[in-house]
Amino acid sequence: MANLNIDSAKERTFDAIVIGSGISGGWAAKELTDKGLKVLMLERGRDVKHIKDYPTTNMYPWEFKHRGVLPMAVQEANPIVNRCYAFGESAAHFFVKDNEHPYVQTKPFDWIRGYQVGGKSLLWARQTQRWSEFDFEGPARDGFAVDWPIRYQDIAPWYSHVEKFAGISGNKDGIAELPDGEFLPAFPLNAVEEYFRKHVKVNYQNRHVISARCAHLSKPNQIHLDQGRAQCQERTICERGCPFGGYFSSNASTIPWALKSGNLTIRPFSVVESIIYDEKKGKASGVRIVDTNTKKTEEFYSRIIFVNAAALNTNLILLNSKSHRFPNGLGNDSGVLGKFVAFHNYSAHIGAEVEGFEEWATDGRNPAGGGYIPRFRNVYKQETDFLRGYACGFSAYRGFKHSYDGFGEDFKAGLASKEYGPWRVGSHMMGETIPKETNFVKLDDSKKDAWGVPLLDISVDYDDNDEKMKKDYIEQLTEMFTSAGFKNIQPSTNHQAPGLDIHEMGGVRMGKDPKTSMLNKWNQLHACTNVFVTDGASMTSTSCQNPSLTYMALTARAVDHAVSESKKGNV
C-alpha cells in the first residue's frame, strides 16, 4: 500500500502527471514542461531511448535470421498482433504480445498495442491530415453521436502549432474538406499518380488526388534540427525506429525536448491502476500505479492530470477509477463512459493494371506512400443512403519483370532483371464509422491482469452503414479507374475485425452537455476539471482522416488551457 511518509509524499508530488508516452502523451509532456511545470510521465512498458533502443534500425535485410519472417511459434502464440502488417522480425519488439496483456473480446477486436516509452508513435504509418469543418460539424448536421463542442476554427491554430514542430510534408492543395497546414515540401507523385490526379481534376467535381501528407522531415527547419532530428533518409523502414528522427515520434521529438527542459521525469514499468479522487477537494489528487517489476502499489500526486494512455486504455483507467463520488468511473455522471467507441473501416481494396507510361518508372522509396484521395461522399450534402464517407489511399508502382515460373540459369538471371514490368495501381478505403452506444468497452471484474487490474471487455462491430459505404467505395473507385483507362480492375474486400485499422476512438467523448458527454470543449472531464483526456478516447466522431495529428493539436490546446486556468486557481 501507499507509503504515507510526508517527505516521500513530497517527492512524489509533481505539478502535472501525464499517463502514457505515445503521440498525445509526448505532446502533453512537451507543452507542460515548456510552460515550466514539473511533470511526471507514467509509462506502463519499458523505456525506449531514441536511437539507443532501436536494435534493428541499421540491419540489412539479410542480417535478419529469417529475413523478416517471424518464427511460427511466435506467430502462433500471437494470432491477434500477427495480423498487423508491421509485426515482423524487424519490429516485433515494439508490439504487445497477445498472452502478456489479455483482454476480453465479446466481439472480435484486433487490439494492436505498443507498451513502451513512445508507445505506438514508433510504429504508426505517419499519415497526417487535418480534420475539417465538415468533420466537426458532422454529428450535428447528420444527427448522430453528439455535437462536437468545438469547430475547425478552434483547433486550426493548434494544428499549425503542432505541425511546425512535428514536421509535416505536403502540398497546399486548397481543398475545403482537407484544410492546408504548415507544410514542409511534399513527396512528389509519380507519373501514373500524377496522370490520375489530372484525370480526376478534369473529370470529377469535388474529387481530388493529392500527394499524401506525412510526418516526415522532407526538408527540416531549424526547429527540427534543434530537436536533434535530421532529414528523412527515405529508407522506409520506419517501424524499427528512425535514428535520424526522420519521422515524428515521441522518442525522437517531444520526449527529448521535454527532458532537455529539466522538468520531465519519466517512470516506465508503471501500470496505472486508477486516478485518485479527493472527495474533500472535489478533484483528482493523483494517480495510483502498480510497479510491474516489484508489483508494489505506489501513488503520485499532482494538481493536473493528463490521461493519454491510448483510447481504450484511457477508458479502462477511468472506468477503474471508482470512488464514493464516482462509483461508475471517474467523471461518469452521464453513464456514457466507455460507450460510443468507433474506428475506421479499412476493409476494402482495389487494384488494377495500367497501360503506357513506359518511359517512366520510380527510383527509390516514397516515405509518404503515394497519393491520397480526400473524402468526396456526402461532404457538402447528404447524397447517398449511408452516412458520412471515406478517404482513399492511392498509389502507383512499377517493378522489374520478375517471373517466378521456371528454374535454372535463365530463371536465375531473370530474378536480377532490370527490365521494367507494367505499372500497377492500388487503393484502400479509409471509412468513417458511426459512434453508437452499442459499441462499447467495459471492465470484466471477474478477470484481472498480472497487476490486479480488471481486463477490458470490448464489444465493437461494423454495421449496415459500413457495408453500404464499402460497396460504394468499390463502385466509385471502379468507375474512376475505368474512366482513367486502367485495366483488369480487381476489387477485394475482407472481413478484418475492428481494431486492425489501429484507429479506435471514443468512449470518453467531448460534448457540450455533461448529461451526454464526458469532456468539455477543453478536453476536461465535466465533473472533475483537473483531469484532461486528449487521446483518441476524447473523439466525439471519427472523421475518415487519420486521427493522430488531431490528438496532437487537441493536446497542445488543452495544456494551454490547463496551465492558464491553473494560474487563475481554477484547476
Place this chain on the structure above:
Amino acid sequence: MDRRTAIRNLALVLSSAAILPACTKDNPTAHFKHFDVTGDQEALIADLAETIIPKTTTPGAKDLNLDKFVWLMLDDCTKKEDQQAFFKGMDKFNDLTKKMYSKSFADCSKTEKAAILATFEKKPGAKPTGRNPSGKKDDKPEKKDELQAFYGTVKGLTVFGYTQSQYFMTKEIVYELVPGRYNAHFPVKNNMKA
C-alpha cells in the same frame, strides 16, 4: 567487428553446427528443433536448390547455403502440419524420380533433373511459407497436394533466400540502407535487359 556482428556471427556458427555433420546416408545426421534429417534428405534439398538456382558465372544455391536456409525456415517458420506434409511430399518426390529414371535425384543428370522439375512447373508456381517474397502475409495459403507443396516450398524458400541474400542484394541489385532516395520520375531510356 562490433559486438552485434560478433554475437550474430557466433549465432550463425552455432546454428549451422547443428546441421553440418552429414556422415552416413540413412541415419539422422542433422537435428533440428522439430525434426531430424538424413544425409540423403540434406543432399536432395541441396541438389534441388542448386537446380533452381545453379552456379553460373555467379554463385549458386550451394555456394550461398540456400539449402541450409530452406531447412532453417522449414524448422522455425513453418507450421507443424506443413512440416509433416513436406516430408511426405519429399518421399513422393523420391518415388517420382525413381519412377521416371529408376534412380535417385542425386544420381540424375542435369537434363534429367530439369525434366523432373519441369513436371512441377506446369502447375501453379511456388510461394514460400509464411510470407511471399513481396513481404505480404499469406492469410490462406493455397491447398496443394503434398508433392506439389514440397516442390513449392523448396522453390519458394530457395528463391526467397536467394533474393534476400547478401550476395544478391549487394552484387545483383544494390540495396541501399542509407541514404535511400526517392525519384518519382525516373526516366526509362531503354527498357532492355541489363
